[in-house]
Amino acid sequence: NAGVTQTPKFQVLKTGQSMTLQCAQDMNHNSMYWYRQDPGMGLRLIYYSASEGTTDKGEVPNGYNVSRLNKREFSLRLESAAPSQTSVYFCASWTGVYYSNQPQHFGDGTRLSIL
Amino acid sequence: ILNVEQSPQSLHVQEGDSTNFTCSFPSSNFYALHWYRWETAKSPEALFVMTLNGDEKKKGRISATLNTKEGYSYLYIKGSQPEDSATYLCAFPGANSGYALNFGKGTSLLVTP
Numbered sequence: 001n002a003g004v005t006q007t008p009k010f011q012v013l014k015t016g017q018s019m020t021l022q023c024a025q026d027m028n029h030n031s032m033y034w035y036r037q038d039p040g041m042g043l044r045l046i047y048y049s050a051s052e053g054t055t056d057k058g059e060v061p062n063g064y065n066v067s068r069l070n071k072r073e074f075s076l077r078l079e080s081a082a083p084s085q086t087s088v089y090f091c092a093s094w095t096g097v098y099y100s101n102q103p104q105h106f107g108d109g110t111r112l113s114i115l
Numbered sequence: 116i117l118n119v120e121q122s123p124q125s126l127h128v129q130e131g132d133s134t135n136f137t138c139s140f141p142s143s144n145f146y147a148l149h150w151y152r153w154e155t156a157k158s159p160e161a162l163f164v165m166t167l168n169g170d171e172k173k174k175g176r177i178s179a180t181l182n183t184k185e186g187y188s189y190l191y192i193k194g195s196q197p198e199d200s201a202t203y204l205c206a207f208p209g210a211n212s213g214y215a216l217n218f219g220k221g222t223s224l225l226v227t228p
Contacts, residue, residue: 004158033215042119042204042218043159050213058212090158098214103149103161 002026006091006107013081013114021076021110023091030096032074033058033104034066036087043090049074051096081114088112119207121219128195128226135191136222138205142186149206149216150179150190159204162190195226 007022025032030051035043045058049068063085065077074093078085088111092104120139128134140148147166151159163172168183176193192199202223206216 031213033213035216035218040220042220043206043216044218045212045215048213048215056213058215092216094214096214098146098208098210099166101147101164101166103151103164104216105161106158108158109156 004091004093004105004107006089006110008110009108010111011113013078013112015081015083015114017081018077018079019081020078021089021091021112022073023075023107024073025093025105026072027093027105028071029093029105030071031094032068033092033094034064034074034076035090035092036060037090037109038087046076046089083114086112086114119205119217119219121203121205121222123222124220125223126225128224130196130226130228132195132226133191133193134195134224135189136203136224138188138190138219140186140188140205140207142183144210145183145186146208146210146214148181148183148188149208150188151204151206153202153204153221154200155202162203192224195224197226197228200224200226 004025033048034046047066049055052071091107094104150162153159165181170181181188202221204221206218208214
């Protein structure tokens with residue numbers, strides 16, 4: 001089972017460049033999330049999509065945009081990369097049923113460096 | 116944003132020691148409490164999802180308890196092994212953000228032979 005697949009795994013960008021992080025899940029989950037992990041911080045929510053066709057801002061959305069392309073795919077775009085966006089990015093998916101006792105499933109992460 | 120606090124921040128134990136960590140979370144509007152194990156350069160791995168007050172869950176040498184009335188959960192590791200070295204994360208889903216997880220900063224465990 002592939003679960004949650006993120007690409008790329010590593011990327012180095014120059015300040016001002018743009019890029020899109022791709023995420024796909026094969027578990028027929030309704031909800032998908034993008035988090036970032038920085039040293040000394042817990043994972044923080046960037047954007048989420050509670051269901052296909054909807055997206056909403058999380059705790060740290062500035063500098064990012066997202067697209068829920070279909071039920072499987074949820075991409076994160078950096079329009080003009082800044083050094084403050086150097087981080088490890090995780091995509092996650094979940095059933096979307098609030099009373100579910102199922103965990104969120106995470107991709108392997110994208111390690112992004114902005115020079 | 117829901118505050119989830121974990122303690123201690125880091126822990127160094129010898130192989131064979133038993134250890135425990137604490138996670139505190141808002142006791143109102145409780146849905147569930149998640150525990151994950153995270154090794155650097157890997158994805159967080161789910162350990163437990165706990166939903167009921169008084170719940171106790173076990174996976175091998177790792178177990179967890181839940182007190183929703185006072186807002187805390189304990190994670191226990193019995194007879195720690197070097198392969199248990201990782202960061203242990205607890206997280207609380209928020210209804211106002213599509214049940215996205217609000218994570219604590221984690222407890223970093225190092226087990227040395």
